[in-house]
Amino acid sequence: GDSVTQTEGLVTLTEGLPVMLNCTYQSTYSPFLFWYVQHLNEAPKLLLKSFTDNKRPEHQGFHATLHKSSSSFHLQKSSAQLSDSALYYCALSEGSNYKLTFGKGTLLTVTP
Amino acid sequence: GPKVLQIPSHQIIDMGQMVTLNCDPVSNHLYFYWYKQILGQQMEFLVNFYNGKVMEKSKLFKDQFSVERPDGSYFTLKIQPTALEDSAVYFCASSLFYEQYFGPGTRLTVL
Numbered sequence: 001g002d003s004v005t006q007t008e009g010l011v012t013l014t015e016g017l018p019v020m021l022n023c024t025y026q027s028t029y030s031p032f033l034f035w036y037v038q039h040l041n042e043a044p045k046l047l048l049k050s051f052t053d054n055k056r057p058e059h060q061g062f063h064a065t066l067h068k069s070s071s072s073f074h075l076q077k078s079s080a081q082l083s084d085s086a087l088y089y090c091a092l093s094e095g096s097n098y099k100l101t102f103g104k105g106t107l108l109t110v111t112p
Numbered sequence: 113g114p115k116v117l118q119i120p121s122h123q124i125i126d127m128g129q130m131v132t133l134n135c136d137p138v139s140n141h142l143y144f145y146w147y148k149q150i151l152g153q154q155m156e157f158l159v160n161f162y163n164g165k166v167m168e169k170s171k172l173f174k175d176q177f178s179v180e181r182p183d184g185s186y187f188t189l190k191i192q193p194t195a196l197e198d199s200a201v202y203f204c205a206s207s208l209f210y211e212q213y214f215g216p217g218t219r220l221t222v223l
Contacts, residue, residue: 046212099145
């Protein structure tokens with residue numbers, strides 16, 4: 001079945017340093033990949049989405065490139081901000097029923 | 113942006129009772145979902161719903177669970193009877209196609 005792996009459970013960074021959160025996946029077909037961000041006590045919000053190989057969507061300074069050859073969709077940002085502290089989920093969707101399969105999430109904490 | 117609302121935000125009930133979780137999806141969305149998140153674990157798909165019918169349910173969607181959306185009102189998840197292992201945060205989501213919008217969740221505690 002489908003699965004999503006996020007290797008880091010916790011990432012702590014100093015403000016201004018680059019962010020890289022890892023995401024790899026297993027899927028039978030060509031899925032859509034997503035990054036969702038969840039701030040404390042809020043709903044998960046869509047950050048990025050991609051279906052196209054080697055395209056790099058960007059939003060709020062974050063970007064992620066879907067590499068089908070390595071089944072990866074790592075999230076990156078050049079300079080972390082304090083407001084980036086949140087839980088980040090990588091997820092995939094395939095097929096016609098649009099259900100999401102989530103990774104375990106990475107809690108990013110940015111310190112001054 | 114579009115908002116999904118969930119009512120209530122917290123619910124505490126005794127094991128064996130019935131509970132209904134309510135979701136007010138984005139108004140023009142066609143697909144509706146429930147996900148379950150046990151504390152400290154990842155979010156897991158329970159069920160999705162389109163055109164008045166369940167499309168797919170996971171193995172977590174036990175016989176005690178049911179969903180409905182009567183005539184464009186709330187999309188509901190009913191659990192009857194509840195069990196201790198049903199304690200979790202339940203997230204509702206809705207979408208036109210792939211892009212899902214989530215509610216803030218209902219924290220269900222079964223005692």
